Amino acid sequence: MAADQTTPAPSAATAAAKVGEILRKHELDLTMVENPEFRGHCESCGEPVIGSDGVSYKAESLTRFFHQRCFQCVICQTSLRGGTEFFVNNSAPHCVSCYQEKVLGCCDGCGLVLNQNGVVRAKNKKFHPGCFVCKKDGVRLDGRYYEKEGSFWCRNCYVDVFVPTCGSCGLKILSEQDGQPVTSIDWKGKKYHQQCFGCTDCKKLFVDLKAFQIDGNLYCKNCHSIRSKQ
Numbered sequence: 001m002a003a004d005q006t007t008p009a010p011s012a013a014t015a016a017a018k019v020g021e022i023l024r025k026h027e028l029d030l031t032m033v034e035n036p037e038f039r040g041h042c043e044s045c046g047e048p049v050i051g052s053d054g055v056s057y058k059a060e061s062l063t064r065f066f067h068q069r070c071f072q073c074v075i076c077q078t079s080l081r082g083g084t085e086f087f088v089n090n091s092a093p094h095c096v097s098c099y100q101e102k103v104l105g106c107c108d109g110c111g112l113v114l115n116q117n118g119v120v121r122a123k124n125k126k127f128h129p130g131c132f133v134c135k136k137d138g139v140r141l142d143g144r145y146y147e148k149e150g151s152f153w154c155r156n157c158y159v160d161v162f163v164p165t166c167g168s169c170g171l172k173i174l175s176e177q178d179g180q181p182v183t184s185i186d187w188k189g190k191k192y193h194q195q196c197f198g199c200t201d202c203k204k205l206f207v208d209l210k211a212f213q214i215d216g217n218l219y220c221k222n223c224h225s226i227r228s229k230q
Ligand SMILES: [Zn+2]
Pocket: 042, 043, 044, 045, 046, 047, 066, 067, 069, 070
């Protein structure tokens, strides 16, 4: 059977009490405006913060006030009164350990908790500055790094491991302008600089991958047929 779920309407007395409460706060606020010791309203309990009973910090361009007794870590509720070190995240105060464990989280390098002395962020990962190192040789990476296969590499190692060597000149296939990796020409299992993919004899660059090979050297059709007759 269904129960009768009516809730009683707030009585006139309750309503009057609420209005009284609002008025009382309002009056308090008006007297506070004239109080030189008034600093603001406590973010926690809403009551005025007077003089040195308060703690304040700026977050998102607003100054936040708290009573000393109300000033606590938003996560574990540990008191932060009396000059206890704290950190602000999403405008709310955090004790040191909650800030490290819950806000900063763990280093993707060593797996240990990060700290406020520095966090390096790269591609959705975060590291202690000393843990952000090249996957191959462990060189510390500062700002300049290459990312490949979910790992981070210094330039030397990246070029060494991932940039192919030209089948003609024997050098890494990098741009002559800025030294960055560039598209190579793939031909019969080897890779070439665009500018190296030409005839060994007449130096003409090949079009449509029409190249011929003698002892690993590339020739155009003409030069190839001349050499073949020798
Ligand atoms: Zn308070």
